[in-house]
Structures are given as structure tokens and as C-alpha cells.
Amino acid sequence: MSLADIQRITAEKHQSTAGLRTAITIMERWGALREQMARTLRVSSSTLARAKAGNGTITLDNDQLDRVSYVLNIHATLRLVFDNPDNVYGFVKLPNHNAFFNGRKPLDVMAEGSFASLYETFRRIDGLRGAMW
Template sequence: MAVASQPRSFSKSQCVTGLRAAVGILEKWQATGDQACRILRISRSTYTRARQHDPDWSVALDADQMQRISFVLNIHATLRLVFDNPDNVYGFVSMANHNEFFNGRSPLDIMAQGDMIALYETFRRIDMLRGAQW
């Protein structure tokens, strides 16, 4: 008898911690507020509250939003492995990329389209820079 898997639920603490980390990275990548909201699929008010670091604030995010946070964190981790220079770690996603998938657009522009496939494909291609060894 097969049991349907339940979507993973996250504690509000996990949501706040992950969201604040992702927002901090996006700020270092020079993403606009609108880009960050589209990438993470959050409202402008949630974005603003995440930036304020109010210790009493909490937020509940769904699995899709947490997956988006995971992609941002993993892209950042990959860039830190690939590059020694902080200018490259934080500037790479804003640079025009002429590889086939990007076609002159920056990874940030691709991710800011807001759809999960664009975010995943950007992660996958950046992950290839380190050899994509799991």
C-alpha cells in the first residue's frame, strides 16, 4: 500500500533564518527589491520585514518558497567555492554571461523572471562551474 508523501513543513524559525540569509545574499548580489521578491516569490512587505531583523517577527513559507531560498543559498555556496575574490563571488550574478543559456543576460536577470525553472536552470549552470559533483 503506497502512502502519499506529505509536503515538508518548516518551522517559522527555519523560514525566518533561511529568508534572512537569502535576502542578505540577494542584497550583496545587488538585486533590487522587486527582483528579490520575484526570485523568492514573496511580497514586498515580507521582503521589507526580513531586512529589518526584528527578533519578534516570524513568517511561514511554503515548500516552493523554501526551495527558492535553497537555490539562492546553493548558488552562493558554489560561487564561494569557485571564486576566491569577493568581487567575483558577489558580482558574478550581475555580469552579462554569453554562454548558451544566458545569451548575454546576467544570471540575476534570468532568476528575476520569477519562475522556478529559470531559477533551477541558473543554479544548474552555475553549479557546473565547480564540476557539479554531488
């Protein structure tokens, strides 16, 4: 393994750790329980604890990285759509009567743990932007 490979792997681990820590912070602000975070991000409780504590670097697989990305993008969309922090962080905790959610809270849908649930939640929330772009 070359020095360039080692540097690339190290950089990827640091990015994974930073992304996971940011996703955890966002989900905590959403009021997510540890179990909801673990299922949504498909990581163990011990990985969540290590990331939160800042103990070392964490390696995530592509599925986990995609999940982190969707959480970050949901948060970014909510920040675009809402000016009020109560709405930015409270939206996912409110029952949603959209056809997809059928009265369920977006956070509960994401926490079902399937990638499809997370993706569809992102799509529906991203759709709130409408013609904003």
C-alpha cells in the first residue's frame, strides 16, 4: 500500500467520523432516541457513543455513508424551507398527513430502518422546496 493510499483512507475515515457526528447532532436536535438514530443510520449504539464522544475515527460502509448524507440533506432542505428553528428541528417530530406518511411522523418513518423509508422521507421533504431552485 502506498503512502497516497494510506492518506486517502485516513481522510475518508475522518470524513466518515465528522459526517456521522454531524448527523447525530442533527438527529438529537430532532429529538430522536438513540434506537431511532441507530436504525436510521444503520450503526450500533456503541458506534453512536464513540462518534458522540469523539473517540477516534469510525469507518462507515457505503450504505451508512448514504444514510448520513440523507440525514444531512433532509436537514439542509428543512433549513431552506423554514426560517424558524422550531420548524427546522420540529418538523420531523410532527404527524404528517401527506399520502406517503399517512399520519406518521417523518422521524418514525426514517427509524423503520429501511433505506427505502429514509430515501422516500428525503424525497417528500425535499419536495417541500417546490420551485425554490
